[in-house]
Amino acid sequence: MVSVTSDPANPASVTVDRAIGLDDLPLRPDLRGQKPYGAPQMPVPVALNVNENTHPVPxxxxxxxxxxxxxxxxxxxxxxxxxxxxxxxxxxxxxxxxxxxxxxxxxxxxxxxxxxxxxxxxxxxxxxxxxxxxxxxxxxxxxxxxxxxxxxxxxxxxxxxxxxxxxxxxxxxxxxxxxxxxxxxxxxxxxxxxxxxxxxxxxxxxxxxxxxxxxxxxxxxxxxxxxxxxxxxxxxxxxxxxxxxxxxxxxxxxxxxxxxxxxxxxxxxxxxxxxxxxxxxxxxxHADTMLHTVEEIVEQRNRMSATLEALGYTVYPSWTNFVLFGGVADPARTWELLRERGILVRDIGIPGHLRVTAGTEEETTAFLEALAEIGN
Incomplete structure (x- = not known):
């Protein structure tokens, strides 16, 4: 049951008390304990965590x-x-x-x-x-x-x-x-x-x-x-x-x-x-126009891979618009330090690894400079 109360002194104030949780509902047994898909969505200058094409549509x-x-x-x-x-x-x-x-x-x-x-x-x-x-x-x-x-x-x-x-x-x-x-x-x-x-x-x-x-x-x-x-x-x-x-x-x-x-x-x-x-x-x-953007992304992906390797990380071959890199001593800490600098990457749950999307030249530069500053 959901209880809704209001403050008579402040009619615009409404409090919602949730009396039940997910476990109280007749959910299918095989779905109990499961986690929904999702990645952090935050208003940051450089979001490189969900493999979007960060180039705007021409x-x-x-x-x-x-x-x-x-x-x-x-x-x-x-x-x-x-x-x-x-x-x-x-x-x-x-x-x-x-x-x-x-x-x-x-x-x-x-x-x-x-x-x-x-x-x-x-x-x-x-x-x-x-x-x-x-x-x-x-x-x-x-x-x-x-x-x-x-x-x-x-x-x-x-x-x-x-x-x-x-x-x-x-x-x-x-x-x-x-x-x-x-x-x-x-x-x-x-x-x-x-x-x-x-x-x-x-x-x-x-x-x-x-x-x-x-x-x-x-x-x-x-x-x-x-x-x-x-x-x-x-x-x-x-x-x-x-x-x-x-x-x-x-x-x-x-x-x-x-x-x-x-x-x-x-x-x-x-x-x-x-x-x-x-x-x-x-x-x-406009497929040809959009695939030209792909070429720019691949260029930044390759640049990112080379620089990460130079910084001492383990870089895996990628045919995508992102790079997985290992050798991260504390992925959660590195993720947080990057977020504090306005950059989102993805902690995908593989120990010692993080994943980053290849963005525009400016976004890629921001990520690489921030990671170099943070160190490992």
């Missing part, structure tokens, strides 16, 4: 998006295109590899897309598997639909060996396997032979999460090249990173048309608003 792109949304507003009294036809065509064109719109799915961020996959192929009595450490939302989404989460292991430097990965998956016999390529929070690349080996080792669904793929070396091949003839394989992407679209919440997935049909069974009606569809479609028209 004016010409923002103007086109605003115009597209304005046009759609005239008909916002009507439900949006349930099949988001134009947006699916835009994603198919952007991804290439001969993909057709029928092979594309989208949602309000890649997390919703992954949730659709778990709702369709997971659930009570089923299991989901990933190689730890990896993106923490995988286990949260899996548990959210009632699936059991199984954590596999990585080798030295957080790498995954194809034979070892296939053995672990064959032993676990999961219904769904998550492969983060490149991996979050470590930045580790994932070779295609690992994906092939894992796919062959299971009869379940294999999801390759390429949220950071645009930051990988241009000569490398995406898991999209493996989709042909593999109906249980899906490759997910996001517009949050390369397209600086984190606030718009748009993620998408490519797979066999039958796989896409399965996701229709669990999506909410009209789950992508007309405004979201218009904004994302407009942004895709």
């Amino acid at each position: 004016d010409e792109v923002a103007d086109d998006i605003a115009d597209a949304v304005a046009r759609v507003l005239r008909d916002v009294n009507r439900y949006p295109d349930r099949e988001f036809t134009e947006l699916r065509q835009g994603f198919a064109d952007y991804l290439g590899h001969g993909l057709a719109p029928e092979q594309i799915w989208a949602g309000n961020g890649s997390n919703e897309v992954l949730q659709h996959v778990l709702q369709a192929f997971g659930g009570p009595g089923r299991t989901a598997f990933g190689f730890a450490p990896t993106y923490s939302m995988y286990s949260l989404i899996a548990r959210g639909v009632g699936s059991e989460w199984i954590a596999g292991t990585r080798g030295p430097g957080f790498a995954i060996d194809a034979d070892d990965a296939a053995r672990q998956v064959a032993d676990a016999r999961p219904d769904i396997v998550f492969l983060c390529s490149p991996n979050n929070p470590t930045g580790t690349p994932l070779s295609l032979d690992v994906i092939e080996a894992v796919y062959d080792a299971t009869d379940g669904i294999v999801i390759v999460d390429e949220a950071y793929w645009e930051f990988a070396p241009r000569e490398e091949q995406s898991a999209l090249t493996l989709l042909e003839g593999r109906p249980r394989l899906a490759v997910s992407r996001t517009m949050s990173k390369a397209f600086a679209f984190a606030g718009a919440r748009v993620g998408y997935l490519a797979a066999d048309p039958a796989f896409i049909d399965a996701l229709r069974l669990v999506r909410l009606p009209y789950h992508l608003s007309a405004l979201t569809q218009a904004a994302a479609t407009a942004a895709l028209r």
Whole structure:
């Protein structure tokens, strides 16, 4: 029960007394004791903790998006295109590899897309598997639909060996396997032979999460090249990173048309608003402009890696827009000292490590200078 009282002498003053807590509610037993996903959100000058694209959307792109949304507003009294036809065509064109719109799915961020996959192929009595450490939302989404989460292991430097990965998956016999390529929070690349080996080792669904793929070396091949003839394989992407679209919440997935049909069974009606569809479609028209920003981020990432190594930290190879570095004597203390200087990084729970997003040149400089000043 919630008790609300007011002070007669001060009618504007209201006190809310919460008489119950979460443990008093009839929460599902498997959700008790779980922690929600979240990272600190603080008003600091340099926020480099959640792997956002810290570059603002270029004016010409923002103007086109605003115009597209304005046009759609005239008909916002009507439900949006349930099949988001134009947006699916835009994603198919952007991804290439001969993909057709029928092979594309989208949602309000890649997390919703992954949730659709778990709702369709997971659930009570089923299991989901990933190689730890990896993106923490995988286990949260899996548990959210009632699936059991199984954590596999990585080798030295957080790498995954194809034979070892296939053995672990064959032993676990999961219904769904998550492969983060490149991996979050470590930045580790994932070779295609690992994906092939894992796919062959299971009869379940294999999801390759390429949220950071645009930051990988241009000569490398995406898991999209493996989709042909593999109906249980899906490759997910996001517009949050390369397209600086984190606030718009748009993620998408490519797979066999039958796989896409399965996701229709669990999506909410009209789950992508007309405004979201218009904004994302407009942004895709400027892919070349946005990918130029990616090149700037990669430059700062590489600069950050080199400087961290020069400062004596252990730096891991990264194909993403962030860097994981070890050799931090006291991560909590270093995190706090950086925060006091107006800089947010991420303590991801790996002992002796911190993770930092590659920002603009000015943001990267601020971080590196502050860390050098703090020492270890």
